[in-house]
Amino acid sequence: MLSTLLLVLAGSWSATAHAQQMPAQPAYPQPSTAAPLQSPLPAAAPPAAEPRFMVVLDPAHGGADAGAILGAGDPEKNFIVALAIRLHALLNARGIHSILTRDGDTTLDNNARATIANSTHAAACVLLHATSTGNGVHMYTSSLPAAGPQDARRAFLPWQTAQASYEMESLRLESDINSALTRQHIPVLLARTSIMPLDSMACPAVAIEIAPFDVKTPLTDLTYQEKIIEALATALQAWRSDWRMQP
């Protein structure tokens, strides 16, 4: 149903300074059934004179959707939002503008999450998940077939496959995060998947699933969590430099 919606955007924002920074940037799609945004969520930012480096952190699940049950019996939604809030604070302390799609136990559907990312014109979208399966950090980019150069310049993007036009940027972002995690000696698994709202995000996007470090170091280990948060913040700082140098 949503795949039939070709979503708006195009004109107004491409005339801004942001468009000067990224002239080939396609329009950001909007869903027809977007959920109303929660109070802590930002409204669409007005065009700024300087392209603003904005990171969207999307803690998965929330509200009625508890997600996976982690080793200690805690739901994924609680663990991941707490970690996302700490990452958000660290990013802001380092001068990186970031927003959270949710900062409490609220239900937020996938369309609303993608709407926040797309309307914010995010330079990086990081979807945060947790699992008790496997070890280290599992990092995913979209498995959608990459859009060709002609598709990437389209003024309209299909909602369900918007991420296809951002495959190369997403892979570069993934590479930066992978490097930072590896420097922290955290095992990383790189793969591709098809999950919502990743496929609908019109921004460089990766899904990060945090698993226990090993049998002796569970997800609840604070040192392990700090390493991951530090690595992600460092990677996003590196990505800010890469992003500014993009044509």
Added chain:
Amino acid sequence: MIPRYQKIVLWLLLISSVLMAAYLIRLRARAQDQLAAVPDPVPMRAPVEAPPEQATLMVANDADGSLAPVERQVALPAETTTRARALLNDLFAYYAESDSPHPLAVLPAVNDVFLLPVPASKNASQSDSSSASSTTDNQIAVINLNRSFVDHHPSGIEVETLTLLSILGTLHANMPQITQVRFLVDGQPKDTLAGHADLTRTYLTANDVPQVTTSTNSPDGDVSPQKTPEKQP
């Protein structure tokens, strides 16, 4: 004139009948709940009158996020839909074993598999289509998963993605004419497998399954350690 004691007896009988009926209804509901809670004892694999053939299962491993080919002797019927279902049932029977690298619930996983010809326009656009003659035989498999299996599937991006890739890879390895796969759950569309992996899109077996170049398994079913995702130290 009905004597008073007969009226009392009548009312007592009436009340006890109502109470007994209510109690029986409650017992019946409780028994139904207990039956629903018990795993379905139906055998995972339906008896198939077909000679065993060598089949390649693409087996997922949660520990390292890999897919590896495993050779098994499976009774595969000639009829294609039954053949696809037998393949998937054997794959999930493998996952239900106690030492499974990708443990899943011991439940029937696949209700049905429907095979349909891929529309010509879609055939032409597929990246793996090399000639018109090869695309005319391409099929789309609609896999109708069992609701109980889906409800008991572990939740997580990795574990759900591996289940889907394992299904796609197994079908692609044994029935290459299946080029696209869609999923239903008890006949209805469902957004995700267990909260993460997308079940609404059409998967292309040639594109979505990471390529495994060769199968180097011994006849006794040893696993060739060919990882699909890239594992960093």
